[in-house]
Amino acid sequence: MLSAQATDTGVNKATGALFALADSPEKMLAIGEEKLRGMIKTIGLYRTKAKNVIALSGRLIKDLGARFRQTAKRLNRFLALAARPPMWS
Numbered sequence: 001m002l003s004a005q006a007t008d009t010g011v012n013k014a015t016g017a018l019f020a021l022a023d024s025p026e027k028m029l030a031i032g033e034e035k036l037r038g039m040i041k042t043i044g045l046y047r048t049k050a051k052n053v054i055a056l057s058g059r060l061i062k063d064l065g066a067r068f069r070q071t072a073k074r075l076n077r078f079l080a081l082a083a084r085p086p087m088w089s
Contacts, residue, residue: 026061029061
């Protein structure tokens with residue numbers, strides 16, 4: 001969502017601090033749209049993106065709740081395994 005109409009470098013620069021502060025939908029909602037805008041203002045279309053990230057965070061919590069958190073944990077485990085070198089050659 002943040003990478004549309006933006007460079008990877010710009011997105012990576014902005015999201016490092018953002019995801020250190022808000023690594024879940026609940027935390028994203030807690031920082032709020034105004035603070036989020038300030039953190040991603042170097043990314044193109046940041047006002048719209050901040051609005052949409054906050055809206056998506058709310059929907060994830062409302063519609064999926066604990067299922068989202070469980071799925072995210074499973075996905076993170078999968079990604080950690082995928083980053084390892086293969087056990088076969």
